[in-house]
Amino acid sequence: MQFSSNPAIIETERPAPGPGQLLIRTELAGLGLGLVRMLKAGKLSELGGEMVGTVAAVGADLSPEWLGKRVGGVVFGEVYAEYVLAVPQLITEIPEGVDAADALVVVRGGLIAQGVLKTSRFAAGESVLITGAASGTGHLAVQLAKALGASRVIAAVSSSGKAEFLRECGADAVVTYDEPWGEPVDVVLDGVGGDLVQRGADALAPHGRLVAFSAGGGAVDAGSLLAGLKTVTGFSVGLLSRTRLDLLDSWRAELWELLAAGKLRPRHTVLPLERLGEGVALIESRRNLGRLVVRMA
Template sequence: MRKIVFQREQSEAFVITEAPDPVPGPGQMLVRTEAVGVSVGLVRMLRAAAAPEKDPGGEIVGRIIALGPDVEGYVIGDRVGGVVMEGAFSQSVLALPGLVSTVPGEVEPSVALTLVRGGLIALSALHAGRFEPGESVLVTGGASGVGHLAVQLAKARGARRVVAAVGSHGKADFLRDCGADEVVTYAQPSWGERPDLILDGVGGELVQLGVEALAPYGRLVAFSAGGGNVDASSLLGNLKTVIGFSIGLIGRQDPGLIEQRRAELWRMLAAGQLRPAHKAFPMERIADAVELIETRRNLGRVLLHTN
């Protein structure tokens, strides 16, 4: 198989090498990948001073080509998608059954990869925020792999008004095509009408700015690894709430819920309610994929085709 090796302090940061297929152990499956996601998390890892101790993980979509002992519910040939904790950037990866689920055979690899985690996070963040039809929603990081799907999901599920917040107005046309009623930039002195719910995938100072922008009784769901601080006194007068969210805990404690939500995403896709956006590169162009995210020019999910 071919795999990407991530190098530090070398003339080339990424090298594609040949390696033997891994052998699945007990409770593992071997997946021949079709597509692999390139994320902000990978970019942050590459910016770190030290070389990674292991090959990075990430989102994958592919077909099972071998099963280790004690794997139930799957057979060789099944198409799956989800997350692997290491070695994602390879043509063959080891996956755990609890971290993947079935992907419909008719869904194109790039679309499947875009939905399998980004769509799952967007839909689950809406649930975490106790969204109700008729409410207004603002999404930060609106053009990201998760954000553009959150815009579409909020609209499809009955939001009265959906606002996408981004770093620059250059992404406005894309987001209006996704269904946003309005596009604002982070630097604007006001984000307009106060939203009932904010889905924040950026973090940092935007967490507090989001709290200040909320309507009375409003909720902000913080799901970014970017951190951020909240002045608790800014929550009190108008009974606002900040909700921390991570899909990882749900996956560990209630994998059946992950299955249900992914099944809902596939149904909405088939019904034409979702239009996942993506930019795909071959493995050889991983440097271009990373640069697209690093310069914040991506519209939707960035991914690699591996086979």
């Protein structure tokens, strides 16, 4: 595929799975800020991200039981292709009856939201503030915090126009980045980075914990943590996918249960591939609510 406001489809040979690889026929693929930046830079072969599809072939060393399974997860390149190569460690089978777009939002965004809450050592009855709260991951973090017993969930966003959406997701309060955030909180989940990392640390109550999971960088003055015994932790699923697959599998099982129980309600906008340019414009203008999903078929 070549990207422009109207992407062009390029015919290529169907890839063959090597050792330890699955070949998946793609049904849906996600679209987020990181992918938009790579699309605009022309780095099409590096477009990794989440997808949902059906296993079409397996490497010689993998079980044929994978064939025909409906799966979702993350691939490292060319996610906007009819067929993609994946490794089993980053793929999970989708339970029967789960909507494909719901599954796509959960397999990555849900896993990250679950992971940052677990990493924060969140306990029922605590208060949580989430930046980037209307994003594909952020809106699920809002829902998960409520489902797991948060006393108060504050959603922080760039625009007050996202308030109704976030209240529907379960937020008790919605604040913008340019206004006061209110009373100190026990946990901050930062999905934006930059200056908001320090601001999040400043918003913590004594013994509060901030988990940063954005690629946006940012810095914290260590001195600002001392008096309140505050902590700041980074989070990414990359290391866990190499060292703690058992932990990720348990988190996924919890997510599917919450989805089945209606406690997790993924929000998404699905666009056909030929309208990819519209999705890019939505993300660049920060107008997207929930996850943007691209239908490949």
